[in-house]
Amino acid sequence: xxxxxxxxxxxxxxxxxxxxxxxxxxxxxxxxxxxxxxxxxxxxxxxxxxxxxxxxxxxxxxxxxxxxxxxxxxxxxxxxxxxxxxxxxxxxxxxxxxxxxxxxxxxxxxxxxxxxxxxxxxxxxxxxxxxxxxxxxxxxxxxxxxxxxxxxxxxxxxxxxxxxxxxxxxxxxxxxxxxxxxxxxxxxxxxxxxxxxxxxxxxxxxxxxxxxxxxxxxxxxxxxxxxxxxxxxxxxxxxxxxxxxxxxxxxxxxxxxxxxxxxxxxxxxxxxxxxxxxxxxxxxxxxxxxxxxxxxxxxxxxxxxxxxxxxxxxxxxxxxxxxxxxxxxxxxxxxxxxxxxxxxxxxxxxxxxxxxxxxxxxxxxxxxxxxxxx
Amino acid sequence: xxxxxxxxxxxxxxxxxxxxxxxxxxxxxxxxxxxxxxxxxxxxxxxxxxxxxxxxxxxxxxxxxxxxxxxxxxxxxxxxxxxxxxxxxxxxxxxxxxxxxxxxxxxxxxxxxxxxxxxxxxxxxxxxxxxxxxxxxxxxxxxxxxxxxxxxxxxxxxxxxxxxxxxxxxxxxxxxxxxxxxxxxxxxxxxxxxxxxxxxxxxxxxxxxxxxxxxxxxxxxxxxxxxxxxxxxxxxxxxxxxxxxxxxxxxxxxxxxxxxxxxxxxxxxxxxxxxxxxxxxxxxxxxxxxxxxxxxxxxxxxxxxxxxxxxxxxxxxxxxxxxxxxxxxxxxxxxxxxxxxxxxxxxxxxxxxxxxx
Numbered sequence: 001x002x003x004x005x006x007x008x009x010x011x012x013x014x015x016x017x018x019x020x021x022x023x024x025x026x027x028x029x030x031x032x033x034x035x036x037x038x039x040x041x042x043x044x045x046x047x048x049x050x051x052x053x054x055x056x057x058x059x060x061x062x063x064x065x066x067x068x069x070x071x072x073x074x075x076x077x078x079x080x081x082x083x084x085x086x087x088x089x090x091x092x093x094x095x096x097x098x099x100x101x102x103x104x105x106x107x108x109x110x111x112x113x114x115x116x117x118x119x120x121x122x123x124x125x126x127x128x129x130x131x132x133x134x135x136x137x138x139x140x141x142x143x144x145x146x147x148x149x150x151x152x153x154x155x156x157x158x159x160x161x162x163x164x165x166x167x168x169x170x171x172x173x174x175x176x177x178x179x180x181x182x183x184x185x186x187x188x189x190x191x192x193x194x195x196x197x198x199x200x201x202x203x204x205x206x207x208x209x210x211x212x213x214x215x216x217x218x219x220x221x222x223x224x225x226x227x228x229x230x231x232x233x234x235x236x237x238x239x240x241x242x243x244x245x246x247x248x249x250x251x252x253x254x255x256x257x258x259x260x261x262x263x264x265x266x267x268x269x270x271x272x273x274x275x276x277x278x279x280x281x282x283x284x285x286x287x288x289x290x291x292x293x294x295x296x297x298x299x300x301x302x303x304x305x306x307x308x309x310x311x312x313x314x315x316x317x318x319x320x321x322x323x324x325x326x327x328x329x330x331x332x333x334x335x336x337x338x339x340x341x342x343x344x345x346x347x348x349x350x351x352x353x354x355x356x357x358x359x360x361x362x363x364x365x366x367x368x369x370x371x372x373x374x
Numbered sequence: 375x376x377x378x379x380x381x382x383x384x385x386x387x388x389x390x391x392x393x394x395x396x397x398x399x400x401x402x403x404x405x406x407x408x409x410x411x412x413x414x415x416x417x418x419x420x421x422x423x424x425x426x427x428x429x430x431x432x433x434x435x436x437x438x439x440x441x442x443x444x445x446x447x448x449x450x451x452x453x454x455x456x457x458x459x460x461x462x463x464x465x466x467x468x469x470x471x472x473x474x475x476x477x478x479x480x481x482x483x484x485x486x487x488x489x490x491x492x493x494x495x496x497x498x499x500x501x502x503x504x505x506x507x508x509x510x511x512x513x514x515x516x517x518x519x520x521x522x523x524x525x526x527x528x529x530x531x532x533x534x535x536x537x538x539x540x541x542x543x544x545x546x547x548x549x550x551x552x553x554x555x556x557x558x559x560x561x562x563x564x565x566x567x568x569x570x571x572x573x574x575x576x577x578x579x580x581x582x583x584x585x586x587x588x589x590x591x592x593x594x595x596x597x598x599x600x601x602x603x604x605x606x607x608x609x610x611x612x613x614x615x616x617x618x619x620x621x622x623x624x625x626x627x628x629x630x631x632x633x634x635x636x637x638x639x640x641x642x643x644x645x646x647x648x649x650x651x652x653x654x655x656x657x658x659x660x661x662x663x664x665x666x667x668x669x670x671x672x673x674x675x676x677x678x679x680x681x682x683x684x685x686x687x688x689x690x691x692x693x694x695x696x697x698x699x700x701x702x703x704x705x706x707x708x709x710x711x712x713x714x715x716x717x718x719x720x721x722x723x724x725x726x727x728x729x730x731x
Contacts (some may be wrong), residue, residue: 056584057555162673163441192440193611197655197669204666219584226657226667249659263585264659265614269641272617283556283587365660 009083010044011181011213012101017041017067017077019060023288033288037063039237040077045181050207050214052228052245054221054260056284060237065183065217069101070094082180099129102174104167106186111170112158118169119144119154125176143172147202164195171202181213188223200227221264225249233257236287236295239333243340249364251350252357253342255302262360271363279356294345297326305354306346401468402431402605403452403490403573408465410451419678421460422448423629423704429573429622432603434596436610436620436637438652440674444629445609449575453492454482469573488518491571493562495578500562501550507534507561508546514568533564537594556587560594567598574598577609592619613656617641625649628675628685631707635714645709645716647692650725684718693720 018040023032037060045051055061066072070079070086078087086097102125105111112121122140126132141151147168158166167187174182187203188196204227207214218224224231231248233241233256241254252258262279265271279301285291297303297317303326307314313324325345333343348357410422422444429435437445450456452467454475467475474485486492494500502510511530515521521529527546534542537560550558559579566574576595580588596619599606608619616623616637623640625633625648633646644650654668672689675681683701687693693700699719709715 056586164673192674193613193656194440194652194670194674197657197667198671200657201666201669220657221585222657222659222661225659226661226663245663259586261659263589265585265589265612265618266659267613267617267641267653267656269617269638271614272637283554284584285554365658 008047009080011047011049011082012045012068012215013043013078013080013083014064014068015042015078015080017064017074017079019063019067019072020075035287036237036290037287038067038074041234041237041239043232043239043242045213045215047180047213048207048211049230050216050228052224052231053215053217053234054219054224054231055234056219056260058236058284058287059234060287061217061234062185064234065103065185065215068181068183068215069098069103071103095129099177100179101181101183102177102179103183103185104170104174104187106190112166114158117155117157118149118161121158121169122154122173122176125173129177131177139176143175146175146206147172148198162195163191164198167191167195167199168202171199171206175206178210179212181215183215183217185217186219187216189218189220196223203227221249221260233260236284236290238295238343240296240343241341242333243342247338247340250361251340251348252361253336253340253347253349254296254344255300255346255348255357256296258348258357258360259299259301261364262356264364266364279360293325293327293329294331294343297322300326301356302344302346302348302354305356399431399433399603400470401428402433402470403607404428404466404468405448405452406466406468408448408451408467409463410447410456410460411463412460414678416678418463420463421629421677422451424706425465425626425631426707427624427631427634429605429607431572431605432599433621434599434606434608434619435622435624436608436616437624437626438610438613438616439626440611442628442674442677443626444677445626446577447629448626449492449577449607449609453486453490453575454479455492484518487514487571488569489571490573490575491566491569492575492577493559493566493579495581498550498555498558501558503550506547506549507553511546511561511565511568514565518569529568530564533568534561536567536598537561537564538590539564556583556591559583559587559591563591563594563598567604570602571604573605573607575607575609578611579608580615581610581612588615595619613653625652628680629677630685630704631717632686633714633716634707635709635712639712639714643714645714645721646686646718647690647721647725648686649716651689651691692723692725693718696720696723 017038018036019038021035021037041064053061063072067074078085081097081100086094119140122143123136126136140154144151149168149172188199191199206212216224216227225245228245230244232239233254235256241257252261259279281299291298303322304320306312307321307323314321315324315327317327331343331345333341335341336347336349348354405425405427408422408425409420411418411420425448439445451462456462462475466473469489474482508527508530511533512526515526515529531542531546534546539545539557539560580591595606598604610616620637623635623637624631627648633640633649644653651670655670657667670689675685681687681701683703684705687700705717705719707715707717
């Protein structure tokens with residue numbers, strides 16, 4: 001995907017978006033520690049494009065998805081839909097804007113009212129927006145067919161459907177208003193593998209037919225690779241890498257991206273002998289206690305390697321010797337040649353790639369490994 | 375945030391051979407023809423249908439299948455933990471050659487934990503929120519062993535260190551909510567291995583966790599196995615984990631086994647059309663991206679209304695509409711001397727979906 005010269009405005013744009021949550025604690029509800037769930041994120045999604053958003057739980061990816069619909073209000077920053085700034089618009093105007101941007105949730109059961117037939121659930125957005133008219137039932141039948149549901153099942157209840165079918169209902173409901181953008185928050189994570197592929201194919205077909213833009217939030221890097229044109233990697237509220245799909249998997253720049261790729265178990269017999277592929281230590285930790293400097297430094301293999309190699313000012317942090325820069329300076333998202341951007345003092349560029357990253361890339365098939373013969 | 379040691383900088387160094395090249399180790403757990411039924415509107419529903427499996431000491435058996443395929447229910451049945459009104463209708467569960475299924479409940483309770491133990495998917499619901507993790511581990515120890523409080527507490531701290539909880543002397547007094555998801559799962563593992571069981575059943579132990587933590591938890595289980603010779607049953611839907619950690623694989627569909635064999639055999643030469651379709655349908659980090667995924671069409675069947683023949687037949691791109699034998703009665707597992715077995719008559723026939731690609 002390359003932008004054409006006379007590029008139309010992006011379908012969706014976030015500029016320096018930040019959301020701070022303050023937990024009130026204790027008897028007197030005094031302000032607790034603030035959590036910057038999304039911290040100065042800028043990104044764009046072009047028309048017809050899928051932007052994948054990956055990161056561990058606690059990275060802020062779901063909050064970012066909700067910011068895009070203003071289901072969560074930004075503390076600062078701007079939100080543009082189709083080039084129009086909708087950051088400060090009234091609730092009523094925002095409601096109208098939501099015709100263009102809809103959300104699909106991970107758990108279709110949790111987002112469907114068990115006492116309402118699925119036909120009514122799918123029709124509800126039309127009614128809320130005052131668009132229910134004589135064509136309503138036909139529109140409902142139309143989107144049901146589009147997502148592979150039998151329109152004659154409109155009078156059934158959610159419990160009468162399987163998990164995969166319920167996710168089709170969730171997608172149908174998001175499509176009723178003919179939106180331009182879908183925010184998909186882990187849309188296939190709760191589904192069985194045999195059903196995941198059906199839903200992924202469905203989403204891709206709808207995108208091709210209707211020119212929709214997707215913000216696809218997921219933790220499964222193989223799924224994200226399959227559906228995305230570009231991918232943003234989040235860590236503790238910040239985008240740490242933003243890259244074209246093939247680049248992210250072949251030339252990952254951020255040590256955190258390398259660590260995520262290293263952790264993906266690959267369904268291949270070759271993996272049997274490669275047991276030790278986890279290169280990141282420990283867990284993401286609490287968002288109330290974000291480390292200073294680069295927020296990834298306590299878990300970063302690369303920082304330790306760079307410090308051990310010498311040539312940069314270092315400092316001791318607990319048991320580890322780390323480059324001083326990683327402990328003190330927060331790296332900005334910047335280009336290191338090409339369109340891809342990374343927020344790291346010592347990115348894994350092809351010229352400086354560590355043996356760890358090289359090994360991980362070999363493991364995940366770059367250079368490509370033989371597929372399983374079937 | 376705890377400080378971390380240097381990372382392992384040689385991730386591709388092959389792991390030490392898991393099994394010594396000697397005679398195969400003894401079977402630790404064997405299920406024979408295990409069958410479990412639940413009452414249904416139209417008579418009993420068979421949710422587990424004649425499952426026979428074996429795990430060797432020190433070995434790892436992965437059980438894969440979709441939700442509702444019976445993979446968890448098989449091992450709940452084996453441990454005598456099927457909730458009423460369900461019941462095991464027939465079969466045997468043999469540990470060291472003795473059938474444990476027909477033991478008195480008190481004896482079975484003592485076997486659970488001490489000889490065979492199970493960890494579940496959701497660590498938050500499996501821990502009691504009003505007791506510290508130390509108290510919960512001590513309770514497990516004291517329920518099975520004659521051990522004083524102080525000694526049990528010391529042992530609890532050892533166990534927490536064993537599962538790599540940082541600063542175990544302090545964390546032993548933490549409540550479950552003070553721990554992260556990965557740490558809670560480690561505590562459950564600590565409780566499960568407290569009595570040094572010979573068999574550990576891990577039911578989707580990392581499904582609720584991030585991939586980075588998942589690898590750490592499973593490496594930990596593999597280390598424990600290498601040290602103690604514990605047999606591990608890994609119930610999972612993640613074929614990547616199977617490739618990385620399993621010696622043997624059992625594939626379940628609609629309460630029945632459809633394929634069993636060594637991991638290498640099943641991954642390089644999958645036989646049953648369901649197994650083959652499953653492999654095709656997962657997106658891979660090194661797979662093609664600009665084409666549709668070869669999905670398995672249709673829905674998994676309702677076990678209360680299974681067709682008379684092969685349960686996969688309605689979704690099968692090999693046998694569907696091809697032969698009566700698929701629709702007449704379910705097929706037993708059959709195979710060669712390598713131990714690779716599958717429940718299909720037509721595994722040598724071309725797959726129409728494969729041919730179309």
